Amino acid sequence: MSEHIHNHQHGCACGHDHHDHEHDHGHCACGHDHHHEDSTCICGHDHKAEGGVGHDRSMGRVFFALVGGILTANSFILEALLPEQQFASYMSALFGAFILALPIIITAVKDLIKGKVYMNELVALAILAALVKADFQTAGIIAFFLLVTIIIETRTASGAQRSIEELIKLTPNTASLIGADGSEKEVAAQDLHVGDRIRIRPGENFPVDGQIISGESTVNQASITGESVPVEKVAGDDVFAGTQNLTGAVDVTVTKVGGETTLGKVKEMIMQAEASRTPVVRIIDRYAGYYTPTVLMIAWITWWFSRDMDSVIAFLVIACPCAVVLATPTAVVAAVAAAARLGIFIKNISHLELASRISAFVFDKTGTLTDGLLSVVKLQGVDGVTPAELLRSAASVERFSNHPTALAIIKLAQEAELELDGVTGFAEEHGKGVSGTVAGSLYRVGRANWMRENGLLLPESDPDEAAGMSVVYVSKDDRVLGWIGFRDKIRKESQVLLSDLRRLGVRYCAMVTGDRQSVAEEVAGQLNIDEFKSGCLPETKVEFVENVKRDHTVAVVGDGVNDAPALAAGDLGIAMGAIGSDIAINSASVALMTNDLRRIAMLIFLAKKSQVVINQNLIFGMLFVFGGMILSIVGLMTPIWAAVIHAGSTLVIVFNSARLVRTGEELTLADKAESDK
Ligand code: ADP
Numbered sequence: 001m002s003e004h005i006h007n008h009q010h011g012c013a014c015g016h017d018h019h020d021h022e023h024d025h026g027h028c029a030c031g032h033d034h035h036h037e038d039s040t041c042i043c044g045h046d047h048k049a050e051g052g053v054g055h056d057r058s059m060g061r062v063f064f065a066l067v068g069g070i071l072t073a074n075s076f077i078l079e080a081l082l083p084e085q086q087f088a089s090y091m092s093a094l095f096g097a098f099i100l101a102l103p104i105i106i107t108a109v110k111d112l113i114k115g116k117v118y119m120n121e122l123v124a125l126a127i128l129a130a131l132v133k134a135d136f137q138t139a140g141i142i143a144f145f146l147l148v149t150i151i152i153e154t155r156t157a158s159g160a161q162r163s164i165e166e167l168i169k170l171t172p173n174t175a176s177l178i179g180a181d182g183s184e185k186e187v188a189a190q191d192l193h194v195g196d197r198i199r200i201r202p203g204e205n206f207p208v209d210g211q212i213i214s215g216e217s218t219v220n221q222a223s224i225t226g227e228s229v230p231v232e233k234v235a236g237d238d239v240f241a242g243t244q245n246l247t248g249a250v251d252v253t254v255t256k257v258g259g260e261t262t263l264g265k266v267k268e269m270i271m272q273a274e275a276s277r278t279p280v281v282r283i284i285d286r287y288a289g290y291y292t293p294t295v296l297m298i299a300w301i302t303w304w305f306s307r308d309m310d311s312v313i314a315f316l317v318i319a320c321p322c323a324v325v326l327a328t329p330t331a332v333v334a335a336v337a338a339a340a341r342l343g344i345f346i347k348n349i350s351h352l353e354l355a356s357r358i359s360a361f362v363f364d365k366t367g368t369l370t371d372g373l374l375s376v377v378k379l380q381g382v383d384g385v386t387p388a389e390l391l392r393s394a395a396s397v398e399r400f401s402n403h404p405t406a407l408a409i410i411k412l413a414q415e416a417e418l419e420l421d422g423v424t425g426f427a428e429e430h431g432k433g434v435s436g437t438v439a440g441s442l443y444r445v446g447r448a449n450w451m452r453e454n455g456l457l458l459p460e461s462d463p464d465e466a467a468g469m470s471v472v473y474v475s476k477d478d479r480v481l482g483w484i485g486f487r488d489k490i491r492k493e494s495q496v497l498l499s500d501l502r503r504l505g506v507r508y509c510a511m512v513t514g515d516r517q518s519v520a521e522e523v524a525g526q527l528n529i530d531e532f533k534s535g536c537l538p539e540t541k542v543e544f545v546e547n548v549k550r551d552h553t554v555a556v557v558g559d560g561v562n563d564a565p566a567l568a569a570g571d572l573g574i575a576m577g578a579i580g581s582d583i584a585i586n587s588a589s590v591a592l593m594t595n596d597l598r599r600i601a602m603l604i605f606l607a608k609k610s611q612v613v614i615n616q617n618l619i620f621g622m623l624f625v626f627g628g629m630i631l632s633i634v635g636l637m638t639p640i641w642a643a644v645i646h647a648g649s650t651l652v653i654v655f656n657s658a659r660l661v662r663t664g665e666e667l668t669l670a671d672k673a674e675s676d677k
C-alpha cells in the first residue's frame with residue numbers, strides 16, 4: 001500500500017500529480033520518476049524504502065529550503081549591515097543558491113536526458129540563467145520559493161494520504177484474543193483471523209469487523225459514519241473496525257479482517273478517489289506537452305527583442321503554472337475529505353463533479369424514503385390456516401433472507417417464540433420473494449404477481465382492509481396459506497431532504513418501488529414527489545431510470561442490496577446504510593455509511609461548493625500566470641517578484657480549497673446537540 005500512496009504523493013515542481021495511465025511525461029522536481037522504482041528525490045530518500053506513513057520526504061525538502069534560505073537571507077543581511085563585507089555576502093548567496101538550486105536542476109537534467117520536457121525545466125532554466133548571470137541572490141530566492149511551493153503542495157494537497165493516516169490510527173495494533181479455555185492473550189491485530197474471539201474493553205477501538213457474542217455496550221461509530229451519536233449494541237449486533245467501544249466490555253467473533261473490513265474498504269475508496277482524475281486535470285495533462293515548448297519559444301523571443309535577462313527569468317518563473325494545475329486537485333481532495341468526515345464516501349473524483357450537475361433524483365421507497373423497519377400488522381390465513389401457522393411457515397423460509405419483509409417476519413416469530421421448521425433448497429428472487437422446501441413441500445413467500453407467475457390462485461379481490469399495507473403471500477405447494485400485511489414509517493428527514501434538494505436546484509424527484517400501488521400512493525402523497533411507479537421489478541426500476549436520464553442528469557438512491565442494477569443505471573448511484581454491506585459499497589458511486597438522508601443534500605451542496613471553488617481557483621490561477629507573463633514580457637516584473645507571486649498564488653489556491661474541508665460540520669454539531677438534549 002505504501003508504494004501506491006507514494007505514487008500519488010509526490011509534489012513536482014508544478015505541484016502536480018503525474019501518476020497517469022495514458023501519458024508518460026510524469027516526473028517532478030523531487031527527481032522521482034513516478035513510474036520507475038530506483039529514483040530518489042530532492043530529499044535524497046529512496047521512496048521504496050520508506051514506510052507508509054510520514055512526511056520524511058518533505059522534511060528533507062524543508063531542510064534544504066531552510067539551510068539554503070538562511071544562507072540566501074544571510075547574504076542580504078550582510079549586504080545591508082556590513083557593506084564592506086561584500087565577499088562574505090557573495091559567498092553566502094553562492095552557497096545558498098547552489099544548495100537550493102542543485103536538486104531542482106538535477107531533476108530537470110534527468111528529465112531532459114530521458115527526453116521529457118515538462119514544467120520543471122522552466123524553473124530550472126530560470127535558475128540557471130540567474131546563476132550564469134552570477135546573480136546568486138535571485139537564483140537562491142527563486143529556488144527557495146519553488147521549494148516552498150513544493151512543500152505546501154505535498155503538505156496540503158495530499159489530504160487523502162492524511163485521511164488514510166487518520167484512519168490507520170483508528171485501529172489498535174493489538175487485540176486480546178480469547179482462547180478455547182477462556183484465557184486472554186495479547187496478540188497483534190494483524191494476526192487475527194475470521195472466527196477468532198476477542199474481548200474489547202470500554203474506551204478501546206475495535207481492531208476488526210465482528211459480531212458481538214456476549215456483553216453489551218454503546219459504540220461511537222463517528223469515524224466511519226460521521227454520526228457522533230453513540231449506538232447501542234447487544235449480542236448479535238455487528239461492530240466495525242475503527243469504531244470506539246464506549247461503555248461496556250464485549251466479546252466479539254471476528255467476521256472480517258484487514259482490507260475486507262468496512263474501514264479497509266473506505267481506505268480503498270479514498271485512495272481510488274485520489275488516483276482518479278477530473279476531466280479538467282486530464283485536459284491540462286494532454287496539453288502540458290505543448291505548454292513548455294511554447295513558453296520557451298516566447299522566452300526566447302522576449303530575449304531576442306529585449307536582451308533583458310531579468311525579464312526572461314521572471315517570465316520563466318511565473319510561467320510555471322502551479323496555481324492552475326493545483327486549482328482542481330486541491331479542491332477535490334478537500335471536498336472528498338470533508339465528505340468522508342460526514343460518512344459520505346465518493347469513489348471517483350469525477351462523481352463529485354457529476355453530483356454538482358444532478359437535476360433529477362430517483363428514490364427507492366422501502367428502506368430509503370421509509371425507514372425499512374417494517375412491522376407485521378396483519379396475519380390473514382385462508383381456509384382455516386391459523387395466524388401462528390402462517391407466521392411459522394413464512395418465518396421458516398424467510399430466515400435466510402435479509403429483506404425488510406423477511407426481517408419483520410423473523411422478528412415477530414422470535415417474539416412469539418415459534419419453533420421454526422428446517423428448510424432445504426432456500427432460494428431468493430430479488431424483488432419477488434423467497435422459496436424453500438420443508439418436509440417435502442415447497443413453500444413460497446412473496447409478492448402477488450410472483451405467486452401468480454408460479455401458477456397460484458390468490459384470494460379473489462384484494463382485501464379492502466389491506467389498503468395502505470405492504471402485502472406478501474405465503475404458499476405451500478400449489479395452495480395459498482394466506483397473506484401478511486406490513487406497515488412502514490416514512491423517515492422523518494425525507495420531507496426535509498426533498499425540499500432541500502429543490503432548493504439546491506434539483507427539478508425532478510421520483511420514487512420507484514416494488515410495493516403495491518396503494519402504499520406507494522400514500523407515501524408519494526405525503527412527500528411532494530413528482531412521479532412514482534409501484535409494482536416495480538429490479539429491471540423496471542432500471543427502465544424508469546433510463547427514461548428519466550433522457551432529460552436529466554440522474555442520481556439514484558437505494559439500499560444497494562436489491563437496488564444495485566438501478567444504482568448502476570443512474571448517472572450517480574448513491575447507496576444508503578453502506579456500513580457493513582459490501583454490496584452497497586461496491587455497487588454505488590457514492591456510499592453513505594448511515595441512513596441519514598440529510599447527507600444527500602449535503603453531498604450535493606458540497607459538490608456545488610467545490611465547483612465554485614474550482615472555478616475561482618482556475619480563474620485566479622490563470623489571471624496570475626497570464627498576467628504575470630505579460631508583465632514579464634514588457635519588463636515590469638523582477639525575477640524575485642515573480643518567485644514571490646508564484647508561491648503566493650499557489651498558497652492562495654491551497655487556502656481557498658481548504659475552505660471546503662469544514663463543510664458540513666454544522667450537521668454533525670446538530671447531531672450532537674440533539675443527542676445531548
Ligand atoms: P422496494 O422497491 O420497495 O425496495 P423490493 O424490490 O425489495 O421492494 O421488493 C419488491 C417486493 O417483492 C416487495 O414489496 C415484496 O412484496 C417482495 N419481496 C422481495 N423480497 C422478498 C422476500 N425476501 N420475502 C417476501 N417478499 C419479498
Ligand code: MG
Pocket residue numbers: 364365366367559562563
Ligand atoms: Mg429496496
